[in-house]
Amino acid sequence: MVTMSVKLLKRFAGANLLLLLIVLIAVLCIVWTMPDNKQIDKDTEICLKYDNKNIKCGRTTDLLLEVFEKEISSAYATAEEREKIQTENYIKDVLKHDVQLMNDYKNTLWDMKPSAKLVGIREKPEHQHGNAGMTTVTCWRHDKDLYYTTGFQRYGVRFQNGRLIVPVSGTYYIYSFLGLTERRLNGEGIPLESNNTQEIKHAMHKFSVLDTADTEIASNVQSRKNATRGHFNYYASQIATLVKLRAGDEISVKLNDVTLLQHIENNYFGLHLI
Template sequence: MTDVLIKRLSIASLSLLLVVLIAVLCIVWTMPDSNQPDSDSEICLQNDNNNVECGKTIDLLHAMFEKEIESAYAGAEKQEKIQTEKYIKDALQHDVHLMSDYKNTLWSMKPSAKLVGVREQIKHVQGNDSIATVTCWRHDKDLYYTTGFQRYGIRYQNGRLIVPVSGTYYIYSFLGLTERRLTDEGIPVEPKNMREIKHALHKYNVLDTVDMEIASNLQSRKNASRGYFNYYTSQIATLAKLRAGDEISVMLSDETLLENTGNNYFGLHLI
């Protein structure tokens, strides 16, 4: 009697297990397929609210990059203000009198830079067929003892000024250009290029991968009636809204005109 009861219980258990397995298989087969994000164009990141946010890779990374840059700049600016305030308090405790105008300028720490041209003559073999980036600038430590400067996060790389924070910037550039007219013996030099001279300011951002013209100046070539050289001057000044990471450069259609660059300058500052 006991063996029969055990056998019946075993059969009932196996039957119940079989029913459960069949139910699980039915649930799995009927589940809808979940949409997986495309790894080539989409990404999922955790936002400030600890929620996962999915979207286009470029857009999310761009937003995160700009947010981190702004946060780092704000933190640095806050630390600068704390240190400056401490310095003022310490100075006043030791009876050091600071002028109020000077004290007020300590709070204005906006990114700015002015590059000046190198004084040596630059011989450009190429560059008269298409517009090219002007790279003959003094920068960083080379600006010491000159009228140039780089302040509060502005970086220089390959002829470009890189802005650290988004905002509206005043951008300017001046070029003095020289073209040989006569040889030392007084023989006329045949011009190699009669195209118009274009001087421009360009903007580039690694997120856009597109080089964009901000402003430009176009002028015709001339032939002086006396002297050994033809001289040209070109100046550009404009306002532009820039993003953190934008790279600003000076472009010229004929680099052979950059024979004497000591008086050239190029800069920008946040307004």
Template sequence: MAIYDKYFWERKPAAKLTGMKQPKPRLSDNNAEMTPIRVWQQRSDTFGFLQYGVRYRNGRLVIPISGTYFIYCYVDFFELCDPSTGKPNVKNASIPIKHGIFKFNILDAEESELVSKVQPHTISSNRYFNVYSSYVSTHAELKAGDEISVKVSNITYLKYTENNFFGLNLI
């Protein structure tokens, strides 16, 4: 890093991915408490980008250098409701909707939650559907090779994904 001196530090790793329609959940995801969002867009025409060493692999952002990062994610959840009562069409309404950012490093061989948000199911004001917006962000000390991913409690709630985004910046 001494070779690059000041020039290197002016080029901080950063990334922003935008949402897209999700494929059907994998069978291995059916019994999991949280399901990863595996597909993001990184094209510049969708305001997505990967800069200065950040890589994208299997729905995860791979950290190029160790440091403190600002990590953020926004998702919209869409939930159908019973028109006669306005209650959500879910098996168990006591289990809330959860959205979080997770860190994985192959050397540690375990995944840890960095930040999450929980949203309880509510009775719809229009009796047909609910829309929940969820934004989470945090600062995290990350090592080179760490992989950052987004998980949600029910991936079928991600209907209109074009406004969703996920990213990070070295600070």
């Protein structure tokens, strides 16, 4: 009887050992066949719920910046839409009760468009030299110096380092006129030798703070004269064009030979939101 019980216990133990071995083999097979998952470094990577559906993982700084920009864009769009609706409701309400007030409101909006016209200053000009031989013309009357002149600076347009800075985004009419003088003869009527034979280039440039880039918008190029009379050669250069600008963009006038700026009080440079 005892011998039989021992045999049964041995068989039971053997069966359990075999079952355990099968389970271990199955676990090893599952582990070996599982795909390798990249470990997320909590210090440099993060996972966030994206588009309310999927989980997106990536570098912490990049992912947070992307989410931040998305939220900011959404907030600005919401605010802009809300402001548009409020303005439309206000205009509709005014139109119902007071047509004259509605006309005054539209006229005020038209008059408040940013605009500026700078005129040349009489003092000896100082200039900022730029790349490729182009120099920023900085000899402009601005702000309070425009009083009692034909120039003006209105509704948020600022002047800094020879540049006009626009306050709001939109399409602008920009323009510039330069009267240029080149001496041909000295006081005794003897021709002066000049080694400068390059063409005269007058250009308007845009500097974008967001893109940190200075780009040419429009230019006027003319050859130098070979006059046979008079002590001076005179040149007139004018630029006028339409350009789409963003708030903060800076508009400047550039010239490739600032020695031609002898009589600058008749020069002007400006812009107007259309």
